[in-house]
Amino acid sequence: MNMDVIVSHINSYVSLNEEEVRALSSALISKTIKQGELIVESGEPARYMIFMNAGYVMTYYTDKEGFDHVIQFASTGWWSGDLYSLSENVPTIYSTRALSAGEVLLFPKAAQDQLLDKYPKFERYFRILFHNALMRLQFRIIENYSATAESRYLSFRERFPGMEQHVSQKHIASYLGITPEFLSKIRKKLQQK
Amino acid sequence: MNMDVIVSHINSYVSLNEEEVRALSSALISKTIKQGELIVESGEPARYMIFMNAGYVMTYYTDKEGFDHVIQFASTGWWSGDLYSLSENVPTIYSTRALSAGEVLLFPKAAQDQLLDKYPKFERYFRILFHNALMRLQFRIIENYSATAESRYLSFRERFPGMEQHVSQKHIASYLGITPEFLSKIRKKLQQK
DNA sequence: GTAAAATCTTAACCTGGTTCAATATCTTTC
DNA sequence: GAAAGATATTGAACCAGGTTAAGATTTTAC
Numbered sequence: 001m002n003m004d005v006i007v008s009h010i011n012s013y014v015s016l017n018e019e020e021v022r023a024l025s026s027a028l029i030s031k032t033i034k035q036g037e038l039i040v041e042s043g044e045p046a047r048y049m050i051f052m053n054a055g056y057v058m059t060y061y062t063d064k065e066g067f068d069h070v071i072q073f074a075s076t077g078w079w080s081g082d083l084y085s086l087s088e089n090v091p092t093i094y095s096t097r098a099l100s101a102g103e104v105l106l107f108p109k110a111a112q113d114q115l116l117d118k119y120p121k122f123e124r125y126f127r128i129l130f131h132n133a134l135m136r137l138q139f140r141i142i143e144n145y146s147a148t149a150e151s152r153y154l155s156f157r158e159r160f161p162g163m164e165q166h167v168s169q170k171h172i173a174s175y176l177g178i179t180p181e182f183l184s185k186i187r188k189k190l191q192q193k
Numbered sequence: 194m195n196m197d198v199i200v201s202h203i204n205s206y207v208s209l210n211e212e213e214v215r216a217l218s219s220a221l222i223s224k225t226i227k228q229g230e231l232i233v234e235s236g237e238p239a240r241y242m243i244f245m246n247a248g249y250v251m252t253y254y255t256d257k258e259g260f261d262h263v264i265q266f267a268s269t270g271w272w273s274g275d276l277y278s279l280s281e282n283v284p285t286i287y288s289t290r291a292l293s294a295g296e297v298l299l300f301p302k303a304a305q306d307q308l309l310d311k312y313p314k315f316e317r318y319f320r321i322l323f324h325n326a327l328m329r330l331q332f333r334i335i336e337n338y339s340a341t342a343e344s345r346y347l348s349f350r351e352r353f354p355g356m357e358q359h360v361s362q363k364h365i366a367s368y369l370g371i372t373p374e375f376l377s378k379i380r381k382k383l384q385q386k
Numbered sequence: 387g388t389a390a391a392a393t394c395t396t397a398a399c400c401t402g403g404t405t406c407a408a409t410a411t412c413t414t415t416c
Numbered sequence: 417g418a419a420a421g422a423t424a425t426t427g428a429a430c431c432a433g434g435t436t437a438a439g440a441t442t443t444t445a446c
Contacts, residue, residue, distance in 0.1 A: 123313060123320050185425090374433095410424080
C-alpha cells in the first residue's frame with residue numbers, strides 16, 4: 001500500500017514515528033477505483049473516512065425529487081466521507097462517486113477510534129484537520145452569501161485546478177448552486193471578454 | 194468564576210478530573226459584558242476563543258462598502274471566536290458584539306496551546322467540538338443551497354430559541370443573507386397564514 | 387418627556403437566476 | 417458507424433429576492 005501521500009499529509013501537522021505509521025498502515029484499506037464507480041451509496045451507514053491517494057471524486061445528495069446536489073469535490077491528498085453518518089451511525093444521505101480512475105484509502109470508524117485511543121498524536125492531527133476544514137467552510141459560507149455565481153465559478157476553478165476536465169458542467173453547476181443553463185451563459189460571457 | 198456551564202459542556206464529551214478542571218479554570222478569564230458592547234473588534238489579531246457563560250452575542254464582518262454581514266450568533270454554552278485569525282495570527286475580519294448583558298469566558302490562545310500539550314483530553318474535546326461544528330456547518334451549506342429564505346428563517350427560529358427577542362430584524366436578515374425589507378415581507382406573509 | 391436617530395413596514399419597479407422547450411453536440415453501445 | 421442516450425447551448429417567459437424611497441414605529445439621548 002502506498003502510504004506516501006497520507007503520511008506526508010499527516011506529518012505536515014504532527015510528526016509520526018515508525019510505530020504510528022505502522023499502526024495507521026494496518027488500519028487502512030486500499031481500494032482501486034474506476035471512473036464512474038460508486039464508492040459510497042446513500043442509504044447505508046457510512047463506515048469509512050476516505051483518503052484520496054490518486055484521482056478525483058465527488059460527494060452529492062439526492063433530494064426527494066431525485067435531483068443530485070454536489071456538495072464536495074476531492075482530489076489527491078484530501079479526505080472525504082460523511083462525518084455525521086460515521087459518528088451517529090445513521091444512514092448517510094450522501095453518495096460518493098469516482099470522477100476518474102484512482103486509488104483511495106478507506107479508514108474504518110472502529111480502527112480510527114482505536115488509533116485515537118492509543119496514540120494522542122492522531123487526536124491532535126484530526127483536531128487540526130477538522131479545525132482547518134471548519135475555517136474553509138466558514139469562508140465558503142461567506143463567499144456564497146456575498147459573491148455572485150460568476151465569481152463563485154471563477155473561485156471554483158482556482159481552488160480545484162484540473163478538476164474541471166473531470167467533471168461534467170452540470171455537476172459543477174450543482175456545486176455552485178445554479179442551473180447548468182445558467183452556468184452555460186456565464187461561460188459564454190467569460191469567453192467573450 | 195462560574196465554571197459550571199463550561200465544565201458540564203466539556204464533560205458531555207470527555208470526563209475531566211479535578212486537576213484538569215483546575216488547569217482550565219486558571220487559564221480562563223471571566224468578563225462581564227454589557228448590551229451593545231464590542232467584545233472583539235476587527236483589524237487586530239484574535240487572541241481568545243470565547244465561551245458564553247450567559248447572554249447573547251453575534252459575530253459579523255464589515256465589507257468594503259461598510260455593510261455588516263452577520264455570520265454567527267451564540268448563546269449560553271456556545272463557543273465563538275475567529276479560528277482563522279487565532280491560528281494564523283493575522284488580523285481578524287470579524288467583530289463580536291454583545292446583544293444582551295451577560296458573561297463570557299475568554300480562553301487565550303497561548304493558554305489553550307499549553308493545555309493541549311499537557312492534557313490530551315483537551316485535544317479530544319476540541320477534536321470533537323470542531324468535528325461537530327463542521328457537521329453543523331455542512332448542514333447549513335446544504336440548507337442555504339436548497340432552501341428558500343422563508344424556510345431558512347423558520348429554521349433560524351428553531352435553532353436559536355429566544356434569540357429573536359435580542360436581535361434586531363436587520364441582523365437576522367443579514368444572517369439569513371437577505372435584506373431587512375424582504376424579511377419584513379416574509380414575516381407578514383407568515384402572520385397571514 | 388420630547389426630539390433625534392434608528393429600525394421596521396409598505397409599495398413600485400428592477401435583476402440574477404430559473405424553467406421550459408427546442409436544438410446541437412458529444413458519448414456509448416451494439 | 418448508426419442509433420440512442422446523455423450533456424450542453426440558446427432563447428423566451430417567469431419568479432424570488434433586491435433596490436429605492438417614503439412613511440410609521442420604536443429606541444435612545446439629553
